[in-house]
Amino acid sequence: MRISTGQYFANSLAGYSKNYSDITKTQSEISSGTRIQTAADDPVGASKLLQLQQQSARLTQYTSNITTTNNSLNNEESVLSSINTALQSARELTLQAGNGGLTDDDRASIANQLGDIESTVYGLLNSKDANGNYLFSGSKTNVQPYVKNADGSYTYQGDETQLSLQVSDTLSMATNDTGYSVFEQASNVARTSATLTAPATDDGRMTLTSGNMTSQTTYNSSFKAGEPYTLTFTSASAYTITDASGNDVTAESSGKGTYDSTDASGSTISLRGVDFQANVIAQTGDNDTTDMDAALAGHSFSLASKPDTITASRISSNTSTAQITSASVSDESAYSSTFPNGGAIIKFTSATDYQVYASPVTSSSQAIASGSMTSPATSITAAGVTFNVTGTPASGDQFSVTADAHQTQNVLNTISQLRSVLSTPISGDSAGALRVQNAVAAATGNLDSASNQIDITRGSIGARGNALDIQSAEISSLTLANTATQSSIGDTDTAEASVKLTLQQTMLEASQLAFSRISQLSLFDKI
Template identity: 55%
Template sequence: MRISTQQFFDTSAAKYQDNYSSVVKAQDQASSGVRVQTAADDPIAAARLLMLQQQKDMLGQFNGNITSLKNSLTNEESVLSSINEAMQRASQLALRAGGSISDADRKSIASEIGAIEDQVLGLLNSKDSSGNFLFSGSKSQTPPYSRNNDGSYSYQGDETPLSLQVSDTLKVSAGDTGKNILEGAANSGRTQATVIPPTVNDGKVSLSAGLVTSGTDYTRAFADGQPYKLTFSSSTQYTVTDKDGKDITSEIPGNGTFDSTKEGSSSVNLRGVKFDITLNLKDIAPGADSDAAVKDRAFTLDTKPDSFSVSRTPSNTSTAQLTGARVTSQGDYASTFPANSGAVIKFTSATAYEVYAQPYSANSKAIATGDTGGGTTVTAAGITFDVSGTPQVGDQFAVGASTHKTQSALDTLSQLRQALEQPADGNPAATIKLKDVLDSSISNLANSRAQLDNVRGSIGARQNALDIQASENASIGIANTSTMSDLANVDMGEAAINLTLQQTMLQASQLAFVKISQLSLFSKM
């Protein structure tokens, strides 16, 4: 086989270039300490390094989320602590108002309760450092609570708390919704006692509205047996029958006897609800029979009916108002009205209207329609409203329903403030009504604080979970860095030996080329 001079030079040059490239590469590895500088250096290691780098970047994002979550939860905990302190102060004031004080003193307390009410509203509508409302859920640009015209409050957020990923498998809520914080607190004042005609409510015999003392007994027994009828047979004796007319007096401690002159001996503890009896027989003529003055007086004991709050959209073009909401068709109300979320009534003309479930949007579908026919009432989803003024096209009214099963602390504070503002001195009926509000307020504020404590406990659990996850992420990051170092970096001793080897091979290649290039066929002749 013949080898041309051109082939010899080309082959030698290529070999020399390869050896020179190997020396340069060995020098780079030795000086930088990096073994895999391009994917060609080690394709398998390069692919693994890419995956590890992506994991490292993701861990950086997770750690950033953990820091953000810790800040958010710390901020929330601070706000909830302030709300808890405000409610504790309100409870102390309610206890004080139950003492022997005057109307003027109660008005002074009402003023402080009003300040606490405003404080709690402001705290619930707090924003974070980014300007987002803390307790509105995913509707972070909407204030969670607004005050209605009747003094009640409506929750305008949703039930979807924002959350962030802190690991491949763990997502942690950045906060809590107002619905979760306050709306779930049980309402102890959800019952009522109503005089049965023809008895006249002259104040001689009174029953409190009732206070739920056992939610379990109330749900299991009281609700199923209502309405109850309590009938007095004397000034020391009564009987109670359930909705079917069955006498259940024997179930009640004391078996239907009471003593209005002794503290704690004039209560009717009926299936988880306590009703207090008050007798005012001072006006009975001397020698008159007190038993006869009480005999046959009867009361209905049951749960309060649903109540409604109506708020007018500020952008309405008219000044029309909807008031006096009441259920006029129980069937339509039960089947149509969205009790959990509330409804929006939207007028499409001066008389025609449509009803939508909350939250309402341009794509929402009407759940009911109607027409006032030029009258002064609106009936929507089984509820009838009085209309004042003439609605215009586009007018909207938000309607919220309260089943009285739960009650937010804001509504409790509002009711307490309004009750304390009303005069009660020298008025037995007003005094009993005030006592009902005070008793339910004290109990409801305690329920709200318990609900608040549950949320604060949840915050603590999430903070602990974040600490654990941060430690886990740090461990993964250390392992990640170690693996990347093993794959990408070189052993400096090995790199020095390799550099010497490559330099020697380059020198050998140079010497071989020189020697071979001196050979000639003519020297053999």
């Protein structure tokens, strides 16, 4: 077989180029420390490296997420700690306000101090993080969680959604807690009322507090089942209690039907998870010769849960000046079965016609009630609730309706209500003194509930912090293993590469020498 000079030169060039390319590649592997520079170098190894690099990127992101979550939780925990400190001060002032020897000025001074604490807590509840997002608004990070209403009460505007970040392939961690879960779910101990039913004219000798819930389980399972109860004092040392069906339940009370009317601090009567305090107040003319058994006998009180409080407020875009001034449950059965748990929206389609929707209203919402007011308009009834209306509504006017079942109460409203009561002079007013007593008892219990709810949240933050520490250690281990595996697959073995480079250089030199020798051969050299 003959090989032309052109073929020989072409083959020599190809071989030379390949040898030179191999040397260059090997030199690059040695200088960079990377064995696999393209997928063609090692298809299987390149595939494994790609998977490991993707895992490494995820681990880096998880580490960043853990740092972000830790920072967020530490910030929240710091704010909650400050709130708890403020609530402890509020509780101390509340206990101080319960001192019967205080004057109106003393109570007013305590009210002012509570006002400062109220402002402090209000500011803390509306805290922002380093990015300017509200801590306690849930997923509505740009919405202020708490606002103060015109009547002095406070409303939560956030939602119930926790934000979270992925911290491993299988674990997502909450980065915040909502104001709803931390502050709106604090149990309200002041859920009951005590109403004097006899004598027809209050003689002021006997007062009974509204009651404080001491066991939510017993209250829900037993107290509510038998209400309303009738508590009747039969003498200066005895009483009876009957439930709504007329059954005698006196034996279930703490005193088993007896109390001490001479106790200046009052006698506690506990019934099915609720504590009521009875106080006997001597009247002018009462002395040792007064028959206190006869004076106190016949005093009767109705004990029951507070009815839901219905609140209606006009939408700022309403064109008329019409207002819903008050609302109350008029049909308990219809209210229980129809009124939406999340509140309602009343829409007027004319000056008299209206429709009621469950809140929030969407494009697909259907009216749950509708009707027409008689002229002149004074009231409307929907979902078992009667609303008193003043003024003439315009078409398009809307009113937002909420119902408070008194099961929970946020701490801002607790402090605000106590401050309001303490600010009102009560000198010489037995009814005012009872209001202070009720307010102090309710505030003490509700502040404890609020602090307990905050402690539960702080415990959850601590648990999440521990989980993040464990996950961080796990990621560190995975990162080290990932790095080692990538190195074993993709890094250059310097000794092996050096030997290969020497061989390749020798082969290149040999091919160069062979080419030089053969290219000089000619037929004329043999003639």
